[in-house]
Amino acid sequence: MFARHLAFAAFLPLALATPAPAEPVSHHVLDNGMEVVIIEDRRAPVVVNMVWYRAGAADEPPGQSGIAHFLEHLMFKGTETMAPGELSAVVEANGGRDNAFVSWDYTGFFQRVAADRLELMIEMEADRMVNLSFTEAEWLPERDVILEERGQVLESRVGAQFNEAMLAALYKEHPYGVPILGWRHDMEQLTGEMAMEFYRAHYGPNNAIAVIAGDVDTDEALALAEAHYGPLPPNPHIVQVPRPSEPPHLAARRLVFEDARVGTPYVSRMYLAPVRQSGDQSEAAALQMLAALLGGSSTTSVLERRLNFEEGIALSAWAGYNGLARDYGVFNIGMAPVDGVSLEEGEAALDRVIAAFLEEGVDRAQFERVRRQLRASEIYALDDTQRRARQFGIALSVGLKIDDVTGWIDALEAVTPEDVIAAGQMLLDKRASVTGFLTTPETEQAAELSQ
Amino acid sequence: MKRLVALFLLFAFPLRAEVDITPVTAPSGLEAWLVEENSIPFISLELIFAGGANIEPDEQAGAVSLMTSLLSEGAGDMDAQTFAARTEELAARLSFDSGRDTVSVSARFLTEDAEAVIDHLRLALTEPRFDEDAIARVRNQKLASLRRDALNPNMIASRAFARTAFEGHPYARESDGTLETVAALDRDALLAAHQGSIARDRVFIGAAGDVDAETLGALIDRLFEGIPETGAPLPDPVEFEASAGFEVVPFDGPQSVVAFGHSGISRDDPDFLAAFVLNEAFGGGRFGTRLMQNLRVERGLTYGIGTFLSAGLLGNSFQGRVSTDNQNVENVIELLREEWAQMSDEGITEAERERIVTYLTGAYPLRFDGNSSIASIMASMQYQEFGIDYVNHRNDMIRALTLDELNAVAERLFDPEGLVFVVVGQPVGLN
Structure with a gap:
């Protein structure tokens, strides 16, 4: 995801934990189709107000990559009755903070304010849901801002560029292979009119989810949502256009990304994986447990223990799974070798350790520790209401239901060691994967040394 | 024309922070601030030890940072794997961090396991093993991180700025040390960094969650049993000296x-x-x-x-x-x-x-x-x-x-x- 500004950019990885239903969570649908999720947490006089749209970078027209993100920035440029920047200024004048973020499947906006300012926030979100308005004097410099953003958070970070190249190689046809920020050459051609077209095609109450979390009474918060979002007419242009799907993957892909700015070379592999399915999350849950066992701890997980602690050939090793997406998930593994061990050797070691794990089965003691932490994570998760709100927002945006979110820990607890090993077989089939080496250009380095 | 910021002054109500802080003095005299909140059955504990990388000699730059990273890599009779497995069994979340001015410890644990977690954490603070294999492993990670930093324009800028601003003072150094100093750090340097950093005379303690003042006082004394009274002296303050x-x-x-x-x-x-x-x-x-x-x-x-x-x-x-x-x-x-x-x-x-x-x-x-x-x-x-x-x-x-x-x-x-x-x-x- 990319945030409108950097302070809140650290949203990325969703850990194993997902919130539990211990605090009241309710879900409502307004007459115009807008969904409203309310989470009560009365400990502090704070509320988080969010609006999520089921539209993101994967919905962009060809050649307009980055338009969803550009629009997200332009959503702060005013409406027919609010001046550019006024929304943020009002939030700030009320002691609050606001930001926005965009991913392939969704675009979200939020404010965090004192609970008694909730209505004002809802009023402003309702306004920009249907009344967005800006001029060229506003969008033109903002296009420079998003280009600077790409320069700062992507092109100046070689690991991010590598990741971009990996995803572009993983997807043959589905738009998850196109970067959220957009390709630079597309971004340079974006216009305010293109953003407005995207807005007209995707924004409206019938494609939106409100999440209100914090020191609120559910009935009162719902009444506010009904009062301000309720009267908005549904947007007739909104249709779920099916996205292209992946053809069969018949050939494993490999890439080498060389850059002089690489400080620690590493090998990374991404596999196309299933997503969490509403009503049946068992397959995704098994993959999540597999990721926890292989890479969930920097000391005791299988890859770290074997490659770093026992064999001493890795600086670190990791595994992860993201099943929170509408169409495809990703399972990834990787390792950074110590000096003197090549990336080829590192890759072979990864494959060897995974094959041995699938052959030998799950260590019961480790499995129990992971389960014990799962249960505790339900309790710890209650401490961070904003994070819970975000998780409900993401889940509903990608097609899951409230029950899928509240039932996620149960789904994880239902996974058996045998399920993990069965799910892990996908790691042996590399046809739906891409393996990448991030490394320094050898020839250049050699040339420098000889000078 | 659109109207601008007419809403500003309407909402300028004074707000008070609704925080009820209890000062706690443990039987041993250590002090803490507590915000008790019983609705979720866990406790958050935060320790800040003043000093940080300032206490280390130039030639051992990075010692406090490496020492801090090694606190969770084996203690008492547990090696790194055993220590981490025990932390997982307790479902505790422990993190150890250090910087220019401080070493800090954050702990989150379930109320029902409070005493067991405190005992576990005390081992990390009082009896870290600094095993040679753990030193080698974590040092390699630190060296890799320093090599990455050397290619990161933000880090390069911050370091160059600190060097010119505070020349000759520990503030001019990088808290994580240099490739040369970190490569040369041995077990004795880590023991010295540990002795100099973890002491009662420089700790500040905060707690929040499902614990009352009396219980917290007892937990603190249990945690600090065996932690020495004084640590290493701090260097003198420094003036900003870079020329425009x-x-x-x-x-x-x-x-x-x-x-x-x-x-x-x-x-x-x-x-x-x-x-x-x-x-x-x-x-x-x-x-x-x-x-x-x-x-x-x-x-x-x-x-x-x-x-x-x-x-x-x-x-x-x-x-x-x-x-x-x-x-x-x-x-x-x-x-x-x-x-x-x-x-x-x-x-x-x-x-x-x-x-x-x-x-x-x-x-x-x-x-x-x-x-x-x-x-x-x-x-x-x-x-x-x-x-x-x-x-x-x-x-x-x-x-x-x-x-x-x-x-x-x-x-x-x-x-x-x-x-x-x-x-x-x-x-x-x-x-």
Whole structure:
């Protein structure tokens, strides 16, 4: 995801934990189709107000990559009755903070304010849901801002560029292979009119989810949502256009990304994986447990223990799974070798350790520790209401239901060691994967040394 | 024409932070601040040990950092694997961190396991093993991280700025050390760093969650059993000494990172609060600051620009960072000089004062929104020498600052002639 500004950019990885239903969570649908999720947490006089749209970078027209993100920035440029920047200024004048973020499947906006300012926030979100308005004097410099953003958070970070190249190689046809920020050459051609077209095609109450979390009474918060979002007419242009799907993957892909700015070379592999399915999350849950066992701890997980602690050939090793997406998930593994061990050797070691794990089965003691932490994570998760709100927002945006979110820990607890090993077989089939080496250009380095 | 910011003053209600802090004195005399909150059955505990990398000799730079990373890599009769497995069995979340001025420990654990977790954590603090294989492994990770930092323009800029600002003082060093010093660190250096850092005379303790004062006092004494009274002496304070001008560090990339600034203001200076308010209005890292408006929103020159008051244990500076395309650097530096001069000459306007005061006083209570954040604030308030009633007076003090007072401090704080710029990149037109 990319945030409108950097302070809140650290949203990325969703850990194993997902919130539990211990605090009241309710879900409502307004007459115009807008969904409203309310989470009560009365400990502090704070509320988080969010609006999520089921539209993101994967919905962009060809050649307009980055338009969803550009629009997200332009959503702060005013409406027919609010001046550019006024929304943020009002939030700030009320002691609050606001930001926005965009991913392939969704675009979200939020404010965090004192609970008694909730209505004002809802009023402003309702306004920009249907009344967005800006001029060229506003969008033109903002296009420079998003280009600077790409320069700062992507092109100046070689690991991010590598990741971009990996995803572009993983997807043959589905738009998850196109970067959220957009390709630079597309971004340079974006216009305010293109953003407005995207807005007209995707924004409206019938494609939106409100999440209100914090020191609120559910009935009162719902009444506010009904009062301000309720009267908005549904947007007739909104249709779920099916996205292209992946053809069969018949050939494993490999890439080498060389850059002089690489400080620690590493090998990374991404596999196309299933997503969490509403009503049946068992397959995704098994993959999540597999990721926890292989890479969930920097000391005791299988890859770290074997490659770093026992064999001493890795600086670190990791595994992860993201099943929170509408169409495809990703399972990834990787390792950074110590000096003197090549990336080829590192890759072979990864494959060897995974094959041995699938052959030998799950260590019961480790499995129990992971389960014990799962249960505790339900309790710890209650401490961070904003994070819970975000998780409900993401889940509903990608097609899951409230029950899928509240039932996620149960789904994880239902996974058996045998399920993990069965799910892990996908790691042996590399046809739906891409393996990448991030490394320094050898020839250049050699040339420098000889000078 | 659209109307602008008519809503501002309507919502400027005073808000109070609803935080009830209990001062706790453990039987041994150690003190802590507690915010008790029983609705979720877990406890957050935060320890800050003052000192940090400042206590290590030049030739052992990075010792405190490596030592801190090794606290969770084996203790008592447990090696690293056993220690981590035990932490997982207890479902505790322990983290150990260090910096220029501090070593800090954050712990989150279920109420039902409190004593077992405290015993476990005590082992890490009092009997870390520093096994040779663990030292070698973690040292390799640190060296890899230093090699990455050496290729990261933000890190290069920050280090170059610190070097020029505090030459000859520990503040000029990198807390993680250098490739040479870290490679040379041995077990004795780590033991010395441990002995010098983890002591009762320099700890500040915050707690929040499902625990009462008496229980907390007992837990603290249980945790500190065996921790020595005194640690290593701290070096003398240092003045900001860089001379104005700019330095270019060539770095190949699409953008330049610019670190800029000059001397700052001490946290115990009577003008500190005013300086804090001024910085928040000028460049404090939010969207609505002057710098963000003038450089990003109006001109599209950057994705982000921010300034900060770095008020350290031993020295102060007032700094900022910006990333921009190489061809914009000259322009950005020129604009920064103008912004600085304007703050020095004219300060902020009454409208800006009202806006920032409303924002700061409204935002303050929102910080206290969970056990983990509250425990951390409790420890850091003590470390920063705030009184226990500060929470309840802080907003009044901010509201009491007049425009004249603020702008007198602006004239003192902003020194356009003293600005130091460190540019990391391939800036066009600067050489």
